[in-house]
Amino acid sequence: MTDDEFDPDDHARSHDPEARVRALQSLLIEKELLSSDAVDDVIATYEREIGPLNGARVVARAWTDDAYRERLLEDGVAAASEVVDVDGDAIDLEVVANAPGEHHLVVCTLCSCYPWAVLGLPPTWYKTPAYRSRAVKEPRTLLAEEFDTDLPADVEIHVHDSTSELRYMVLPQRPPGTAGMDEDELVDLVTRDAMIGVDRFGGSER
Amino acid sequence: MNGIHDLGGMDGFGPVPYDGGTSETFHERWEGEAYATFVATLGNRFASIDEFRHSIERMPPDFYIESNYYDRWVTALARLLVENDAIDPEAFAARTEAFEAGNASVPEYEDPELLGRLAAGVADSYDSDADDESPSFAVGDAVVVRNAHPDGHTRRPRYVRRARGEVVTHRGTHALPDARAHGRDGAEPLYQVAFDGAELWGEDAEPGVSVTLDLWESYLKPAEATEEGER
Numbered sequence: 001m002t003d004d005e006f007d008p009d010d011h012a013r014s015h016d017p018e019a020r021v022r023a024l025q026s027l028l029i030e031k032e033l034l035s036s037d038a039v040d041d042v043i044a045t046y047e048r049e050i051g052p053l054n055g056a057r058v059v060a061r062a063w064t065d066d067a068y069r070e071r072l073l074e075d076g077v078a079a080a081s082e083v084v085d086v087d088g089d090a091i092d093l094e095v096v097a098n099a100p101g102e103h104h105l106v107v108c109t110l111c112s113c114y115p116w117a118v119l120g121l122p123p124t125w126y127k128t129p130a131y132r133s134r135a136v137k138e139p140r141t142l143l144a145e146e147f148d149t150d151l152p153a154d155v156e157i158h159v160h161d162s163t164s165e166l167r168y169m170v171l172p173q174r175p176p177g178t179a180g181m182d183e184d185e186l187v188d189l190v191t192r193d194a195m196i197g198v199d200r201f202g203g204s205e206r
Numbered sequence: 207m208n209g210i211h212d213l214g215g216m217d218g219f220g221p222v223p224y225d226g227g228t229s230e231t232f233h234e235r236w237e238g239e240a241y242a243t244f245v246a247t248l249g250n251r252f253a254s255i256d257e258f259r260h261s262i263e264r265m266p267p268d269f270y271i272e273s274n275y276y277d278r279w280v281t282a283l284a285r286l287l288v289e290n291d292a293i294d295p296e297a298f299a300a301r302t303e304a305f306e307a308g309n310a311s312v313p314e315y316e317d318p319e320l321l322g323r324l325a326a327g328v329a330d331s332y333d334s335d336a337d338d339e340s341p342s343f344a345v346g347d348a349v350v351v352r353n354a355h356p357d358g359h360t361r362r363p364r365y366v367r368r369a370r371g372e373v374v375t376h377r378g379t380h381a382l383p384d385a386r387a388h389g390r391d392g393a394e395p396l397y398q399v400a401f402d403g404a405e406l407w408g409e410d411a412e413p414g415v416s417v418t419l420d421l422w423e424s425y426l427k428p429a430e431a432t433e434e435g436e437r
Contacts, residue, residue, distance in 0.1 A: 006295035008285040009265055015302045017277040018236040023301035024243050024284060026312050027293045034246040035317040038324060042245055043238035047231045089329040109214030109363050111259050112275070123230045127275045130219040136365065137215045140412045146222040156414040161214065163361040164380060164396055164420035165255075165334045193227050 051120035054084040055169055056190035058095075058118060060183045063174040073097055076169065080118055091117040096160065097171040098200065103151055105143070105159045105197035106168045107135035113162035115169045119195060126196065136161055147198040170195050173202040207260075207357055208364065210267035215365040215407070237276040240283070247283050248331040249324025252290040255331045256387035260359035261285045334380040336393030341423070343397060347373045348429035351399075351421065359387030362425045366417075370429050371401040374418060382422050394423040 012020065028034040058080045062069040072079035076093030080086045086093075093115055096104040108114065109132050114122035125131055134142045139157045143149040151157065160168040172194040178186060193199035213219075232238040247253055253261070261282035262270070270278065287293045304310035343349060353368045354360075361383045375398035385392030403415035 006288055006299070008281055008288060009269055011299060011302070012273075012277075012281040012284065013269060015306060017240070017274075017280045018234070019302045019305035020284060020298075021236050021240045021243055021280045022305045022310070022312055023298055024280070024287060024293065025239055026301055026310065027297060028243065028246050028287075029313050029315045031292075032315065032317065032320075033250050033292065034242065034324075035320045036312070036314050037316050037318060038245070038321040039239060039242040041321050042242040043232065043235070046238070046241070051231070052229060087325075087329070090325075090332050109365075110211055110361060111262070120229070121231055123225055124233075124275065125222050125224050128219070128222060129213050129216070129271065130222045132213040133216040133219050134222075135214075136417050137407055137410075138412055139415060142222070146224055153413070156416070157412075158400075159415065159417045161363070161417055161419045163363070164377070165332055166377065166420060191227055192229060199227075 046121050049085075050116065052190075052192035052195065053187070054080075054086075054120070055115070055118040055192070055195045056187045057083050058169075059171060059190045059195065060186035062095075062171055063178075063186055064183050069097075069171075072171065077117075084118070086117050091115070092166045093118065093169060094166055095169050095171050096158070098173050098197075098202075100173070100202070101155055103155050103157050103197065103200055104168070104170045105135060105139050105157060106162065106170060107132060107159060108162040109133070109136055110161075110163065113165075113167060115167035115195075117167075118169055119192060123192070135159055143198060147193070149198060149200055151200065170197040172200065175201040207263055207359065208355055209263045210270045211263045212364050214363045232276075240276040240279045243283050244279055245321075245324050245328055247286055247292075249327035250292070251327050251331070252292050253286040253331075254386050254389075256359055256381075256383040257286060257389070258282060259383075260387040263359065334386075334393075336379045336381055339379045339393070339395055341376050341395040341397070343373050343376070343395075343423070343426065343428075345373055345376060349373055349397075349399060349426040350429050351425055352427050354425075356384065358384060360384045360425075362421060363419070365406055366399075366401060366419060366421070369401050369405050371399040371405070374398045374400045377420060380422070382424070384422075384424075396420055396422055397426065399426070 061083050062072050072095050076095045077088045112127040288295045350370050351366045377396040380396045382392040399421050400418045403411035
Protein backbone atom coordinates (compact mmCIF):
# COMPACT_ATOMS: atom_id res chain seq x y z
CA MET A 1 0.00 0.00 0.00
CA THR A 2 1.34 3.48 -0.81
CA ASP A 3 0.33 6.86 0.55
CA ASP A 4 -1.68 7.46 -2.60
CA GLU A 5 -3.81 4.44 -1.92
CA PHE A 6 -4.44 5.01 1.78
CA ASP A 7 -7.60 7.00 2.38
CA PRO A 8 -7.94 7.90 6.07
CA ASP A 9 -11.65 8.64 5.68
CA ASP A 10 -12.41 5.27 4.09
CA HIS A 11 -10.29 3.61 6.73
CA ALA A 12 -12.10 5.47 9.50
CA ARG A 13 -15.52 4.52 8.15
CA SER A 14 -14.81 0.87 8.72
CA HIS A 15 -12.82 0.90 11.98
CA ASP A 16 -13.83 2.19 15.36
CA PRO A 17 -12.04 5.25 16.75
CA GLU A 18 -10.78 3.50 19.87
CA ALA A 19 -8.81 0.96 17.82
CA ARG A 20 -7.56 3.66 15.45
CA VAL A 21 -6.36 5.99 18.19
CA ARG A 22 -4.63 3.13 20.03
CA ALA A 23 -2.86 2.23 16.78
CA LEU A 24 -1.73 5.84 16.29
CA GLN A 25 -0.58 6.08 19.90
CA SER A 26 1.35 2.82 19.69
CA LEU A 27 3.20 3.86 16.55
CA LEU A 28 4.05 7.27 18.02
CA ILE A 29 5.20 5.75 21.29
CA GLU A 30 7.42 3.26 19.45
CA LYS A 31 9.09 6.24 17.75
CA GLU A 32 9.38 8.02 21.12
CA LEU A 33 7.22 10.86 19.80
CA LEU A 34 4.75 10.25 22.63
CA SER A 35 5.09 8.61 26.02
CA SER A 36 2.77 6.73 28.35
CA ASP A 37 3.23 9.30 31.10
CA ALA A 38 2.47 12.16 28.69
CA VAL A 39 -0.83 10.49 27.73
CA ASP A 40 -1.76 9.98 31.39
CA ASP A 41 -0.75 13.56 32.27
CA VAL A 42 -2.81 15.11 29.48
CA ILE A 43 -5.90 13.16 30.52
CA ALA A 44 -5.41 13.88 34.24
CA THR A 45 -4.91 17.60 33.61
CA TYR A 46 -8.31 17.95 31.98
CA GLU A 47 -10.04 15.59 34.36
CA ARG A 48 -8.68 17.14 37.55
CA GLU A 49 -7.08 20.56 37.04
CA ILE A 50 -8.56 22.60 34.20
CA GLY A 51 -12.30 23.10 34.45
CA PRO A 52 -15.04 25.68 34.94
CA LEU A 53 -14.02 26.20 38.58
CA ASN A 54 -11.12 28.30 37.25
CA GLY A 55 -13.47 30.63 35.43
CA ALA A 56 -15.79 30.74 38.45
CA ARG A 57 -12.94 31.98 40.66
CA VAL A 58 -12.15 34.72 38.17
CA VAL A 59 -15.80 35.79 37.98
CA ALA A 60 -16.26 35.81 41.76
CA ARG A 61 -13.18 38.02 42.14
CA ALA A 62 -14.54 40.41 39.52
CA TRP A 63 -17.86 40.59 41.41
CA THR A 64 -16.13 41.61 44.63
CA ASP A 65 -13.29 43.82 43.41
CA ASP A 66 -14.02 46.66 40.95
CA ALA A 67 -10.37 47.34 40.17
CA TYR A 68 -9.89 43.67 39.35
CA ARG A 69 -12.97 43.72 37.15
CA GLU A 70 -11.47 46.57 35.15
CA ARG A 71 -8.18 44.73 34.73
CA LEU A 72 -10.05 41.60 33.66
CA LEU A 73 -11.97 43.41 30.93
CA GLU A 74 -8.76 45.12 29.81
CA ASP A 75 -6.45 42.06 29.68
CA GLY A 76 -8.18 38.73 30.26
CA VAL A 77 -5.14 36.45 30.47
CA ALA A 78 -3.14 38.70 32.79
CA ALA A 79 -6.05 39.22 35.17
CA ALA A 80 -7.15 35.57 35.15
CA SER A 81 -3.55 34.60 35.96
CA GLU A 82 -3.79 36.61 39.18
CA VAL A 83 -6.45 34.19 40.43
CA VAL A 84 -5.84 30.83 38.74
CA ASP A 85 -3.13 29.00 36.78
CA VAL A 86 -3.55 29.96 33.14
CA ASP A 87 -1.33 28.83 30.30
CA GLY A 88 -0.81 32.33 28.92
CA ASP A 89 1.51 31.02 26.19
CA ALA A 90 -1.30 29.08 24.64
CA ILE A 91 -4.34 31.31 24.94
CA ASP A 92 -5.54 34.83 24.39
CA LEU A 93 -8.72 35.70 26.24
CA GLU A 94 -11.29 38.46 25.99
CA VAL A 95 -13.78 38.74 28.82
CA VAL A 96 -17.10 40.32 27.81
CA ALA A 97 -19.36 41.68 30.54
CA ASN A 98 -23.11 41.28 30.67
CA ALA A 99 -25.05 44.36 31.72
CA PRO A 100 -28.71 45.13 32.42
CA GLY A 101 -29.41 45.78 28.73
CA GLU A 102 -26.76 43.50 27.20
CA HIS A 103 -26.19 39.79 26.99
CA HIS A 104 -23.16 38.02 25.50
CA LEU A 105 -23.15 34.55 23.96
CA VAL A 106 -20.13 32.55 22.76
CA VAL A 107 -20.04 30.09 19.86
CA CYS A 108 -17.61 28.76 17.28
CA THR A 109 -19.52 28.11 14.05
CA LEU A 110 -16.51 26.70 12.16
CA CYS A 111 -15.11 24.28 14.75
CA SER A 112 -15.11 24.25 18.55
CA CYS A 113 -12.99 27.17 19.78
CA TYR A 114 -13.61 27.60 23.50
CA PRO A 115 -11.81 29.33 26.39
CA TRP A 116 -10.48 25.99 27.64
CA ALA A 117 -7.73 27.53 29.77
CA VAL A 118 -10.41 28.95 32.08
CA LEU A 119 -13.40 26.66 31.43
CA GLY A 120 -11.81 23.29 30.61
CA LEU A 121 -13.04 21.08 27.80
CA PRO A 122 -16.09 22.30 25.92
CA PRO A 123 -19.30 20.40 26.69
CA THR A 124 -20.55 18.06 23.96
CA TRP A 125 -23.56 20.23 23.10
CA TYR A 126 -21.31 23.26 22.43
CA LYS A 127 -19.65 21.30 19.60
CA THR A 128 -22.84 20.06 17.93
CA PRO A 129 -24.17 21.29 14.58
CA ALA A 130 -27.45 22.11 16.36
CA TYR A 131 -25.81 24.71 18.64
CA ARG A 132 -23.25 26.01 16.16
CA SER A 133 -25.81 26.58 13.39
CA ARG A 134 -28.44 28.40 15.44
CA ALA A 135 -26.41 30.54 17.86
CA VAL A 136 -25.63 33.19 15.24
CA LYS A 137 -29.01 33.25 13.50
CA GLU A 138 -31.61 32.87 16.23
CA PRO A 139 -29.85 33.18 19.60
CA ARG A 140 -32.96 34.42 21.40
CA THR A 141 -35.03 31.42 20.33
CA LEU A 142 -32.14 29.03 20.92
CA LEU A 143 -31.62 30.27 24.49
CA ALA A 144 -35.34 30.06 25.29
CA GLU A 145 -36.08 26.71 23.65
CA GLU A 146 -32.94 24.75 24.44
CA PHE A 147 -31.62 26.34 27.65
CA ASP A 148 -34.76 27.77 29.32
CA THR A 149 -33.10 31.17 29.29
CA ASP A 150 -35.71 33.76 28.41
CA LEU A 151 -34.14 37.12 27.72
CA PRO A 152 -36.34 40.21 28.12
CA ALA A 153 -37.06 41.82 24.74
CA ASP A 154 -35.13 44.95 25.69
CA VAL A 155 -31.90 43.03 26.31
CA GLU A 156 -29.59 43.11 23.27
CA ILE A 157 -27.70 39.95 22.41
CA HIS A 158 -24.08 40.11 21.28
CA VAL A 159 -23.01 36.81 19.77
CA HIS A 160 -19.26 36.20 19.55
CA ASP A 161 -18.32 33.74 16.80
CA SER A 162 -14.75 32.65 17.63
CA THR A 163 -12.77 32.73 14.38
CA SER A 164 -9.25 33.65 15.57
CA GLU A 165 -7.09 32.28 18.39
CA LEU A 166 -8.71 34.78 20.74
CA ARG A 167 -11.28 33.15 23.01
CA TYR A 168 -14.25 34.68 24.78
CA MET A 169 -15.55 34.24 28.31
CA VAL A 170 -18.71 35.93 29.56
CA LEU A 171 -18.63 37.81 32.85
CA PRO A 172 -22.18 37.37 34.16
CA GLN A 173 -23.93 39.99 36.29
CA ARG A 174 -23.71 39.37 40.01
CA PRO A 175 -26.99 37.70 40.98
CA PRO A 176 -29.48 39.74 43.00
CA GLY A 177 -29.61 38.99 46.71
CA THR A 178 -25.93 38.12 47.10
CA ALA A 179 -24.74 41.33 48.75
CA GLY A 180 -23.77 39.57 51.97
CA MET A 181 -21.79 36.75 50.34
CA ASP A 182 -18.02 36.53 50.31
CA GLU A 183 -15.87 35.54 47.35
CA ASP A 184 -15.78 31.81 48.18
CA GLU A 185 -19.55 31.64 48.51
CA LEU A 186 -19.94 33.47 45.20
CA VAL A 187 -17.66 30.98 43.43
CA ASP A 188 -20.29 28.30 44.06
CA LEU A 189 -22.94 30.35 42.26
CA VAL A 190 -21.02 30.76 39.02
CA THR A 191 -21.93 28.21 36.38
CA ARG A 192 -20.10 27.12 33.25
CA ASP A 193 -23.24 27.93 31.28
CA ALA A 194 -23.34 31.53 32.51
CA MET A 195 -19.72 31.96 31.39
CA ILE A 196 -20.64 30.69 27.89
CA GLY A 197 -23.75 32.85 27.91
CA VAL A 198 -26.46 30.21 27.63
CA ASP A 199 -27.51 31.07 31.17
CA ARG A 200 -28.06 34.57 32.55
CA PHE A 201 -28.09 35.91 36.10
CA GLY A 202 -30.40 38.85 36.61
CA GLY A 203 -32.86 40.37 34.18
CA SER A 204 -32.75 43.68 32.42
CA GLU A 205 -32.52 45.65 35.66
CA ARG A 206 -29.55 45.95 37.90
CA MET B 207 -13.62 25.57 1.69
CA ASN B 208 -17.39 25.50 1.58
CA GLY B 209 -17.56 22.44 3.79
CA ILE B 210 -20.19 21.05 6.09
CA HIS B 211 -18.16 22.39 9.03
CA ASP B 212 -19.24 25.94 8.10
CA LEU B 213 -22.50 25.62 10.02
CA GLY B 214 -23.46 29.19 10.95
CA GLY B 215 -27.06 29.95 10.00
CA MET B 216 -28.02 26.47 8.80
CA ASP B 217 -31.39 25.04 9.81
CA GLY B 218 -32.68 21.59 10.57
CA PHE B 219 -30.19 20.03 12.99
CA GLY B 220 -32.84 19.55 15.64
CA PRO B 221 -32.64 20.10 19.38
CA VAL B 222 -29.38 20.75 21.23
CA PRO B 223 -28.42 17.73 23.37
CA TYR B 224 -28.06 19.92 26.46
CA ASP B 225 -26.54 18.26 29.50
CA GLY B 226 -28.42 20.39 32.03
CA GLY B 227 -25.22 22.09 33.11
CA THR B 228 -23.30 19.02 34.23
CA SER B 229 -19.56 19.39 33.93
CA GLU B 230 -18.03 17.13 31.29
CA THR B 231 -14.55 15.84 30.67
CA PHE B 232 -13.69 12.83 28.55
CA HIS B 233 -16.52 10.30 28.33
CA GLU B 234 -14.23 7.37 27.62
CA ARG B 235 -10.52 6.85 27.95
CA TRP B 236 -9.96 6.77 24.17
CA GLU B 237 -11.26 10.36 23.88
CA GLY B 238 -8.48 11.48 26.22
CA GLU B 239 -6.04 9.41 24.19
CA ALA B 240 -7.23 11.25 21.08
CA TYR B 241 -6.44 14.50 22.85
CA ALA B 242 -2.96 13.23 23.76
CA THR B 243 -2.40 12.17 20.13
CA PHE B 244 -3.38 15.71 19.08
CA VAL B 245 -0.76 17.04 21.54
CA ALA B 246 1.84 14.69 20.03
CA THR B 247 0.95 15.67 16.44
CA LEU B 248 1.14 19.42 17.01
CA GLY B 249 3.80 19.14 19.70
CA ASN B 250 6.17 17.29 17.37
CA ARG B 251 5.37 19.92 14.73
CA PHE B 252 3.87 17.58 12.18
CA ALA B 253 1.02 20.05 11.73
CA SER B 254 -0.14 23.53 12.75
CA ILE B 255 -3.49 24.12 14.42
CA ASP B 256 -4.80 25.41 11.08
CA GLU B 257 -3.67 22.27 9.25
CA PHE B 258 -5.43 20.24 11.93
CA ARG B 259 -8.69 22.17 11.52
CA HIS B 260 -8.44 21.82 7.76
CA SER B 261 -7.83 18.10 8.06
CA ILE B 262 -11.16 17.79 9.89
CA GLU B 263 -12.85 19.90 7.20
CA ARG B 264 -11.52 17.55 4.52
CA MET B 265 -13.72 14.73 5.80
CA PRO B 266 -16.59 13.95 3.41
CA PRO B 267 -19.66 15.90 4.62
CA ASP B 268 -21.76 12.83 5.42
CA PHE B 269 -18.95 11.32 7.45
CA TYR B 270 -18.26 14.59 9.30
CA ILE B 271 -21.89 14.76 10.40
CA GLU B 272 -22.16 11.17 11.50
CA SER B 273 -18.84 11.07 13.39
CA ASN B 274 -18.69 12.21 16.97
CA TYR B 275 -16.30 14.95 18.00
CA TYR B 276 -13.20 13.03 19.07
CA ASP B 277 -13.80 10.48 16.32
CA ARG B 278 -13.27 13.36 13.86
CA TRP B 279 -10.04 14.21 15.65
CA VAL B 280 -8.72 10.68 15.22
CA THR B 281 -9.55 10.67 11.50
CA ALA B 282 -7.96 14.09 11.01
CA LEU B 283 -4.83 13.14 12.99
CA ALA B 284 -4.37 9.90 11.04
CA ARG B 285 -4.52 11.90 7.79
CA LEU B 286 -1.88 14.40 9.00
CA LEU B 287 0.45 11.76 10.44
CA VAL B 288 0.34 9.74 7.22
CA GLU B 289 0.78 12.79 5.00
CA ASN B 290 3.78 13.91 7.02
CA ASP B 291 5.39 10.44 7.05
CA ALA B 292 5.19 10.27 10.83
CA ILE B 293 3.52 6.88 10.55
CA ASP B 294 3.40 4.23 7.85
CA PRO B 295 -0.18 3.75 6.60
CA GLU B 296 0.30 0.03 6.18
CA ALA B 297 1.51 -0.33 9.77
CA PHE B 298 -1.39 1.86 10.93
CA ALA B 299 -3.96 -0.26 9.12
CA ALA B 300 -2.47 -3.49 10.45
CA ARG B 301 -2.23 -2.18 14.00
CA THR B 302 -5.84 -0.93 13.92
CA GLU B 303 -7.00 -4.42 13.01
CA ALA B 304 -4.88 -5.93 15.75
CA PHE B 305 -6.52 -3.65 18.33
CA GLU B 306 -9.97 -4.43 17.00
CA ALA B 307 -9.25 -8.13 17.27
CA GLY B 308 -7.98 -7.69 20.81
CA ASN B 309 -4.48 -8.75 19.81
CA ALA B 310 -2.56 -5.59 20.65
CA SER B 311 -1.81 -3.34 23.56
CA VAL B 312 -0.31 0.14 23.72
CA PRO B 313 3.40 -0.15 24.58
CA GLU B 314 4.68 1.36 27.82
CA TYR B 315 7.32 4.03 27.49
CA GLU B 316 8.16 6.65 30.11
CA ASP B 317 9.77 9.99 29.32
CA PRO B 318 9.09 12.63 31.97
CA GLU B 319 10.74 15.33 29.85
CA LEU B 320 8.61 14.78 26.79
CA LEU B 321 5.36 16.46 27.78
CA GLY B 322 7.06 19.80 28.39
CA ARG B 323 8.56 19.71 24.90
CA LEU B 324 5.23 18.71 23.37
CA ALA B 325 3.38 21.47 25.24
CA ALA B 326 5.87 24.03 23.92
CA GLY B 327 5.29 22.77 20.38
CA VAL B 328 1.52 22.99 20.82
CA ALA B 329 1.80 26.54 22.15
CA ASP B 330 3.92 27.49 19.11
CA SER B 331 1.35 25.95 16.84
CA TYR B 332 -1.43 28.09 18.32
CA ASP B 333 0.72 31.22 18.50
CA SER B 334 -0.46 33.49 15.71
CA ASP B 335 1.29 36.72 16.77
CA ALA B 336 3.28 38.29 13.94
CA ASP B 337 5.29 41.48 13.41
CA ASP B 338 3.00 44.47 13.26
CA GLU B 339 1.90 45.60 9.85
CA SER B 340 0.16 48.88 9.51
CA PRO B 341 -3.61 48.36 9.44
CA SER B 342 -5.67 49.64 6.51
CA PHE B 343 -8.83 49.98 8.58
CA ALA B 344 -9.52 51.98 11.71
CA VAL B 345 -11.96 51.40 14.53
CA GLY B 346 -15.37 52.66 13.40
CA ASP B 347 -14.74 52.04 9.70
CA ALA B 348 -17.57 50.48 7.70
CA VAL B 349 -16.32 47.39 5.89
CA VAL B 350 -17.75 44.70 3.64
CA VAL B 351 -16.59 41.10 3.75
CA ARG B 352 -15.23 40.23 0.32
CA ASN B 353 -17.08 37.48 -1.43
CA ALA B 354 -14.74 34.55 -2.03
CA HIS B 355 -15.06 30.79 -1.99
CA PRO B 356 -11.53 29.39 -1.68
CA ASP B 357 -10.99 25.64 -2.04
CA GLY B 358 -8.68 25.64 0.95
CA HIS B 359 -9.04 26.59 4.60
CA THR B 360 -10.51 29.93 5.59
CA ARG B 361 -11.92 31.51 8.74
CA ARG B 362 -14.40 33.61 6.79
CA PRO B 363 -17.73 31.80 7.32
CA ARG B 364 -20.23 31.83 4.45
CA TYR B 365 -22.85 33.71 6.43
CA VAL B 366 -20.76 36.92 6.66
CA ARG B 367 -19.58 37.03 3.06
CA ARG B 368 -20.82 40.20 1.29
CA ALA B 369 -22.18 41.53 4.60
CA ARG B 370 -21.48 45.04 5.80
CA GLY B 371 -20.12 45.51 9.31
CA GLU B 372 -18.16 47.87 11.49
CA VAL B 373 -14.60 47.52 12.76
CA VAL B 374 -14.77 47.38 16.55
CA THR B 375 -11.19 46.51 17.50
CA HIS B 376 -7.83 46.19 15.78
CA ARG B 377 -6.23 43.07 17.23
CA GLY B 378 -2.69 43.42 15.87
CA THR B 379 -1.12 41.29 13.14
CA HIS B 380 -1.70 37.54 13.10
CA ALA B 381 -0.83 34.53 10.97
CA LEU B 382 -3.40 34.11 8.21
CA PRO B 383 -5.11 30.72 8.66
CA ASP B 384 -5.73 30.48 4.90
CA ALA B 385 -1.92 30.39 4.47
CA ARG B 386 -0.81 28.48 7.56
CA ALA B 387 -3.30 25.66 6.95
CA HIS B 388 -1.40 24.95 3.74
CA GLY B 389 2.12 25.33 5.09
CA ARG B 390 2.57 28.83 3.73
CA ASP B 391 3.75 31.95 5.59
CA GLY B 392 1.58 34.99 5.72
CA ALA B 393 0.27 37.37 8.35
CA GLU B 394 -2.18 40.25 8.21
CA PRO B 395 -3.83 42.78 10.50
CA LEU B 396 -6.79 41.22 12.27
CA TYR B 397 -9.97 43.07 13.21
CA GLN B 398 -12.98 42.38 15.35
CA VAL B 399 -15.94 43.27 13.14
CA ALA B 400 -19.54 43.62 14.35
CA PHE B 401 -22.54 42.86 12.14
CA ASP B 402 -26.12 43.79 12.77
CA GLY B 403 -28.45 40.80 12.81
CA ALA B 404 -30.66 42.30 10.10
CA GLU B 405 -27.64 42.69 7.79
CA LEU B 406 -26.89 38.96 8.10
CA TRP B 407 -30.40 37.50 8.16
CA GLY B 408 -32.62 40.10 6.57
CA GLU B 409 -36.25 40.01 7.58
CA ASP B 410 -35.71 36.69 9.38
CA ALA B 411 -33.37 38.30 11.90
CA GLU B 412 -34.35 38.38 15.55
CA PRO B 413 -34.56 41.89 17.00
CA GLY B 414 -31.66 43.28 18.99
CA VAL B 415 -28.95 40.87 17.87
CA SER B 416 -25.41 41.60 16.72
CA VAL B 417 -22.66 39.13 15.82
CA THR B 418 -18.93 39.77 16.07
CA LEU B 419 -16.14 37.83 14.34
CA ASP B 420 -12.40 38.32 14.03
CA LEU B 421 -11.59 38.81 10.35
CA TRP B 422 -8.24 39.22 8.59
CA GLU B 423 -7.51 42.24 6.44
CA SER B 424 -7.68 40.47 3.07
CA TYR B 425 -11.21 39.29 3.93
CA LEU B 426 -12.38 42.91 4.04
CA LYS B 427 -12.81 45.92 1.81
CA PRO B 428 -14.02 49.45 2.54
CA ALA B 429 -17.82 49.68 2.47
CA GLU B 430 -17.83 52.84 0.36
CA ALA B 431 -16.29 51.08 -2.64
CA THR B 432 -19.19 48.67 -2.85
CA GLU B 433 -22.23 50.80 -2.30
CA GLU B 434 -23.10 50.95 -5.98
CA GLY B 435 -23.96 47.81 -7.83
CA GLU B 436 -21.22 45.50 -6.66
CA ARG B 437 -23.20 43.92 -3.89
